[in-house]
Amino acid sequence: GAVVSQHPSRVICKSGTSVKIECRSLDFQATTMFWYRQFPKQSLMLMATSNEGSKATYEQGVEKDKFLINHASLTLSTLTVTSAHPEDSSFYICGGQADQETQYFGPGTRLLVL
């Protein structure tokens, strides 16, 4: 299957700082990338849909000014958590869509905000 990388794999930061997470499709062009958040023992919840060259579409309840998404190329999307707070601590996973249906996930980023 297609390969998606994600960096960093783990980050610990102080409350109020910003954290950038990168998601790359290594062997395919992902015109669409999805960002999910997963809290412990819960399912993946879609945060936003990112299309290359256009503004991201955010799900209801997700603050677009807090979770900045940039999809500048067909292989790179970034998620920046601005002014992070402890309640933002979670497992963030990106998914790249290779064809019309199949999504391949990055390894995830575990964010801990102190």
Added chain:
Amino acid sequence: GENVEQHPSTLSVQEGDSAVIKCTYSDSASNYFPWYKQELGKRPQLIIDIRSNVGEKKDQRIAVTLNKTAKHFSLHITETQPEDSAVYFCAGHTGRRALTFGSGTRLQVQP
């Protein structure tokens, strides 16, 4: 939008037995249904998928069935092994949109 419900939330079986996980979906336009396996702290891994023009698909010990009329689909794992222990997620999908995940099933295979 799509709503996917998954049952059971936990499932414990003896090694060698079969395991079945069921999902229902709400959007009749959904046409793609993948199943993911997620081990602790790792990304979800696609294990099998089925499209709406097919009623059943099998890959070794894993099979998925789809009933479009009833809007439900199921994952069947035969001859379970301890390494099958993980959380399994079903999902529904319509076109080039994000997946809607079920709530997950924690499968425990007892040796």
